Amino acid sequence: xxxxxxxxxxxxxxxxxxxxxxxxxxxxxxxxxxxxxxxxxxxxxxxxxxxxxxxxxxxxxxxxxxxxxxxxxxxxxxxxxxxxxxxxxxxxxxxxxxxxxxxxxxxxxxxxxxxxxxxxxxxxxxxxxxxxxxxxxxxxxxxxxxxxxxxxxxxxxxxxxxxxxxxxxxxxxxxxxxxxxxxxxxxxxxxxxxxxxxxxxxxxxxxxxxxxxxxxxxxxxxxxxxxxxxxxxxxxxxxxxxxxxxxxxxxxxxxxxxxxxxxxxxxxxxxxxxxxxxxxxxxxxxxxxxxxxxxxxxxxxxxxxxxxxxxxxxxxxxxxx
Ligand SMILES: Nc1ncnc2c1ncn2[C@@H]1O[C@H](COP(=O)(O)OP(=O)(O)OP(=O)(O)O)[C@@H](O)[C@H]1O
Ligand SMILES: [Mg+2]
Numbered sequence: 001x002x003x004x005x006x007x008x009x010x011x012x013x014x015x016x017x018x019x020x021x022x023x024x025x026x027x028x029x030x031x032x033x034x035x036x037x038x039x040x041x042x043x044x045x046x047x048x049x050x051x052x053x054x055x056x057x058x059x060x061x062x063x064x065x066x067x068x069x070x071x072x073x074x075x076x077x078x079x080x081x082x083x084x085x086x087x088x089x090x091x092x093x094x095x096x097x098x099x100x101x102x103x104x105x106x107x108x109x110x111x112x113x114x115x116x117x118x119x120x121x122x123x124x125x126x127x128x129x130x131x132x133x134x135x136x137x138x139x140x141x142x143x144x145x146x147x148x149x150x151x152x153x154x155x156x157x158x159x160x161x162x163x164x165x166x167x168x169x170x171x172x173x174x175x176x177x178x179x180x181x182x183x184x185x186x187x188x189x190x191x192x193x194x195x196x197x198x199x200x201x202x203x204x205x206x207x208x209x210x211x212x213x214x215x216x217x218x219x220x221x222x223x224x225x226x227x228x229x230x231x232x233x234x235x236x237x238x239x240x241x242x243x244x245x246x247x248x249x250x251x252x253x254x255x256x257x258x259x260x261x262x263x264x265x266x267x268x269x270x271x272x273x274x275x276x277x278x279x280x281x282x283x284x285x286x287x288x289x290x291x292x293x294x295x296x297x298x299x300x301x302x303x304x305x306x307x308x309x310x311x312x313x314x315x316x317x318x319x320x321x
Pocket of ligand 1: 102220221223224225226248250251252253258262266267268269270271294
């Protein structure tokens with residue numbers, strides 16, 4: 001109950017749990033117990049048993065143990081905090097590693113293969129020209145150009161994904177604007193960005209989490225949705241949340257089934273989005289049904305993630321918390 005306690009004879013006290021003493025063959029007579037308290041929370045109890053002289057525990061004993069307990073509690077709490085910081089860091093490192101992995105795979109499957117095709121094409125053209133087959137050479141060139149253009153587009157997208165410069169310099173909304181513009185030029189779907197009037201500037205880490213979630217949602221749309229239109233919305237909700245959603249009109253999917261299958265397939269996109277959201281106390285939601293399109297939404301509490309004034313930029317109005 002958060003209060004120190006002296007029990008002179010445990011056999012007279014039905015709160016006493018005798019098993020531990022029996023297990024250790026340590027006959028217990030008297031107990032002095034004090035709570036270990038950190039910032040008002042009891043995190044444990046420190047007990048001493050059987051005063052050596054056989055006499056009773058005194059208030060002075062209790063005072064001494066209470067002081068000792070307060071110090072130990074702080075030490076234990078610090079160790080726990082340190083451990084949870086390390087766990088957090090390990091998780092972030094794992095997510096970053098995963099992102100590099102996927103980037104490598106995307107380059108391998110995309111631009112690298114297209115470049116290989118273009119190189120093969122050039123030797124084919126050369127061969128045709130040495131045999132004076134202009135028609136064959138021209139036809140091959142006509143096929144090569146779109147492949148090279150596509151490789152360039154994909155590389156530009158990858159570069160943008162890797163280092164959204166606008167995000168660092170101007171913040172979330174300008175970054176989303178230029179991202180949407182770039183997608184509009186390079187993708188088969190159109191992208192429309194809807195932004196609420198007053199979006200406050202958040203810390204750099206919160207803004208990059210939001211941006212990365214949008215990127216992963218877009219990358220899923222590109223790969224799986226076969227959509228013709230995407231709406232990206234940024235709104236400030238009544239409860240002090242920034243809500244960002246990415247909605248496509250594509251094929252949709254069965255969320256429960258995918259969740260079950262994702263472990264064996266080793267697909268990590270959704271998991272990464274959830275993990276990232278958690279680092280800024282955000283919550284990710286995915287709503288989808290076959291034939292009904294997909295909406296990925298992220299809610300981030302504004303107040304704990306507000307940028308300090310020095311971090312903010314004049315291009316977005318600051319809302320006082
Ligand atoms: N916008 C979408 N439209 C249709 N299906 C989707 C959409 N987003 C996700 N999915 C489905 O959900 C699955 C899981 O997505 P997730 O991003 O976790 O993995 P992935 O994209 O397959 O692989 P990874 O992201 O690791 O490259 C996808 O394989 C796809 O079947
Ligand atoms: Mg994915």
